[in-house]
Structures are given as C-alpha cells and as structure tokens.
Amino acid sequence: MRKPFIAANWKMNKTTADTREFLEKFIPGVKDVTAVDIVIAPPFISLAGAAEMLRGTNVALAAQNAFYEEKGAYTGEISPLMLSDVGCRYVIIGHSERRQYFFEDDGIVNRKIKAAKKAGIGVIVCIGELLAEREGGRTFEVLERQIEKGLREIDPDNTVIAYEPVWAIGTGKTATHEQAQEAHAFIRGRLSVLYGNRAGEFCIIYGGSVTPDNVDSLMACEDVDGALVGGASLKVESFTRIVKFGKVQ
Ligand code: PEP
Numbered sequence: 001m002r003k004p005f006i007a008a009n010w011k012m013n014k015t016t017a018d019t020r021e022f023l024e025k026f027i028p029g030v031k032d033v034t035a036v037d038i039v040i041a042p043p044f045i046s047l048a049g050a051a052e053m054l055r056g057t058n059v060a061l062a063a064q065n066a067f068y069e070e071k072g073a074y075t076g077e078i079s080p081l082m083l084s085d086v087g088c089r090y091v092i093i094g095h096s097e098r099r100q101y102f103f104e105d106d107g108i109v110n111r112k113i114k115a116a117k118k119a120g121i122g123v124i125v126c127i128g129e130l131l132a133e134r135e136g137g138r139t140f141e142v143l144e145r146q147i148e149k150g151l152r153e154i155d156p157d158n159t160v161i162a163y164e165p166v167w168a169i170g171t172g173k174t175a176t177h178e179q180a181q182e183a184h185a186f187i188r189g190r191l192s193v194l195y196g197n198r199a200g201e202f203c204i205i206y207g208g209s210v211t212p213d214n215v216d217s218l219m220a221c222e223d224v225d226g227a228l229v230g231g232a233s234l235k236v237e238s239f240t241r242i243v244k245f246g247k248v249q
Pocket of ligand 1: 011
C-alpha cells in the first residue's frame with residue numbers, strides 16, 4: 001500500500017514573511033494527519049526559514065528545482081547537495097513551466113533526477129501532455145517518451161511521479177477522474193515494463209487545478225496516489241482541506 005502524497009508547489013509566490021505566516025497556521029491544523037505524506041515547496045529563498053519551522057513536524061520540505069551538478073561555475077543555480085544541506089527531503093524536477101520557459105528536456109530531467117538521488121533527496125518528477133498533443137490523440141505516446149527517457153535507470157525508492165496534463169495547470173480545467181485514472185494506469189503499466197515488480201513502489205500523483213471541490217473524486221481513483229497542488233495550495237484553508245481529502249471539515 002502506498003501512502004497518499006500531497007504536495008504544495010508555490011511556484012514564484014510568497015515572501016519569507018508570507019511563508020512564515022502560512023506555516024504558523026498550517027502546521028497546527030494538520031498535525032494529526034498521519035496517514036498522508038505532506039510536502040511544501042516554497043521558493044528557494046524561503047527554504048532555510050521553512051526548514052526551521054518544519055523540523056520535528058509531519059510536513060516535509062521540497063525545492064521546486066535543482067541543477068544536476070554538485071558545485072562549480074553555474075551562476076544562479078542551486079545544487080541538490082545544497083538543498084539537502086538546508087533540509088529539503090524532496091525536489092520537484094521537470095515541471096512543465098521549466099520545460100516551457102527554461103527548455104528542460106527529458107535528458108536534462110534524467111540528469112537532474114540522478115543528481116538529486118545521489119545527494120539523497122527524493123524527487124517529484126512531472127510529466128504530462130500539452131493540449132494539442134491530447135487533441136491529436138498523442139497523450140500516451142508523449143507519456144511513454146517522457147517515462148522512457150526521463151526516468152531511465154532511476155531507483156524507484158523515493159520517486160514520485162506527478163502526472164500533470166499541461167492544459168490543466170493553472171487553468172481551472174481539471175482532468176476528469178476518468179482521464180486521470182486512464183493516464184495513471186497507463187503510467188503504472190509503462191513502469192511495470194521498465195521496473196517489473198518494483199513499479200509498485202512509485203507513487204503516482206495528479207496535478208492540474210486540484211481544489212477542495214475535486215480532490216475527493218480524484219483521490220478515489222484506484223491509481224491516483226496523491227496530488228501536486230499549485231494555486232489552491234497558496235491558502236491555508238484550501239490546502240488544509242486538500243490534505244484532509246475525503247473528510248468532511
Ligand atoms: C502545478 O503547478 O504543478 C499545478 C498543478 O498548478 P495548479 O494546481 O495551479 O494547476
């Protein structure tokens with residue numbers, strides 16, 4: 001049985017003071033939630049402060065990106081070793097916004113995953129098709145390529161895959177639970193081809209306009225193990241409700 005995994009991706013939102021304010025309210029509100037892995041990914045500048053506040057709690061810290069080298073002349077980059085040092089348990093790799101704006105391809109994603117693993121950090125690897133690819137009937141072809149190239153020779157341990165249809169991110173258009181289930185089952189099937197019995201160790205979570213209103217039906221899907229949440233993770237009340245999916249507040 002995989003433990004449900006719910007992660008907040010704050011993207012380029014919240015100052016250090018906003019982060020502190022959020023966590024002061026959020027941590028006590030979820031302290032009794034033991035059946036879910038809860039993760040928060042604030043911007044880099046808030047990681048150190050957040051790590052202090054999260055120490056000894058049931059909320060883990062993640063970064064939104066990392067470079068694939070350990071150190072050196074890479075101005076502006078942050079290495080997985082630095083993230084581990086500051087207290088990150090996870091890093092998000094290959095988010096569609098990084099693929100779109102920073103030209104990250106499956107080869108770069110694969111190098112970044114391997115570098116994070118070498119530094120002892122878990123990864124949340126994002127895959128998913130564009131609208132034109134879905135409309136052109138190429139969803140499975142795209143997912144297959146992203147899995148085969150991006151996730152090549154990766155240890156399943158501490159590897160979370162976020163299926164994020166790009167057309168559903170930040171648009172308010174969530175995939176139906178049938179679409180999510182179909183894609184997740186496909187991903188699990190491809191992982192079985194690559195990893196045999198160990199495919200069951202991968203947590204596969206859904207991302208794309210998850211809200212308190214749709215989280216319950218998404219989490220009820222057999223192959224949906226959790227959620228990666230952008231917009232609805234910025235407010236304490238809505239993210240708390242998502243973390244407590246299935247429960248009437
Ligand atoms: C995301 O950024 O990974 C995401 C899913 O965003 P949103 O929930 O806002 O669609």
